[in-house]
Amino acid sequence: MRGFYIGRFQPYHDGHHRMVAEIVSEVDELVLGIGSAGHSHSTRDPFTAGERVMMITKSVAEFDCTTYVVPIEDLDRNSVWVSHVRSMSPSFDVAYSNNPLVIQLFEEAGVEVRQSPMFNRDVLEGTELRDRMIDGGDWRHLVPDPVVEVIDEVDGIRRIQRVSETDTNGP
Ligand SMILES: Nc1ncnc2c1ncn2[C@@H]1O[C@H](COP(=O)(O)OP(=O)(O)OP(=O)(O)O)[C@@H](O)[C@H]1O
Numbered sequence: 001m002r003g004f005y006i007g008r009f010q011p012y013h014d015g016h017h018r019m020v021a022e023i024v025s026e027v028d029e030l031v032l033g034i035g036s037a038g039h040s041h042s043t044r045d046p047f048t049a050g051e052r053v054m055m056i057t058k059s060v061a062e063f064d065c066t067t068y069v070v071p072i073e074d075l076d077r078n079s080v081w082v083s084h085v086r087s088m089s090p091s092f093d094v095a096y097s098n099n100p101l102v103i104q105l106f107e108e109a110g111v112e113v114r115q116s117p118m119f120n121r122d123v124l125e126g127t128e129l130r131d132r133m134i135d136g137g138d139w140r141h142l143v144p145d146p147v148v149e150v151i152d153e154v155d156g157i158r159r160i161q162r163v164s165e166t167d168t169n170g171p
């Protein structure tokens, strides 16, 4: 059985990683969809699809599960989004998400959806991590080690601090 789990992963953090740890115990193979793949260089979406591919590929290497990392761009039409996802991804039998819109779209398309508990959500939230990156707070212990390495490699903290100075969309 193959599972599918999509998120923006801006950045990939320990909450996502715990969810992946649970998913790989239920499936034979996993597809990790990188949502909003075309977005980068904003306060809400600082990292490119390629950078997120690196974060995730290196982090999931610890699991004994074949994992495909697939960037997926957004569409203006929610009504055809599941078809779009299917066209970009290896086929899958079950989708994992806690996002209400994602759950609704998959269920309407007849795809089984499984949810997970939210782990330590007071700190394991992308928005909270990005705020800490901008404010010079401590975020490194909240992500897998390879994510720290990738963010350092691409000088990601300087990037998010710089875009946050001019980004009018808010964090
Ligand atoms: N701490 C967590 N525990 C379990 N699942 C989580 C956790 N944080 C996020 N998720 C789930 O992972 C998926 C991808 O989430 P996403 O990439 O939007 O992260 P996020 O932490 O919610 O970030 P943001 O604050 O940027 O929206 C969603 O289904 C989301 O509900």
Ligand SMILES: NC(=O)c1ccc[n+]([C@@H]2O[C@H](COP(=O)(O)O)[C@@H](O)[C@H]2O)c1
Pocket: 006, 007, 008, 009, 034, 035, 036, 037, 073, 074, 075, 076, 077, 078, 081, 098, 099, 101, 102, 105
């Ligand atoms: N119409 C669309 O393009 C559409 C619909 C539903 C979800 N998505 C994407 O799926 C991802 C869901 O991830 P999150 O749970 O992290 O929000 C996001 O990147 C979101 O943009 C896109």
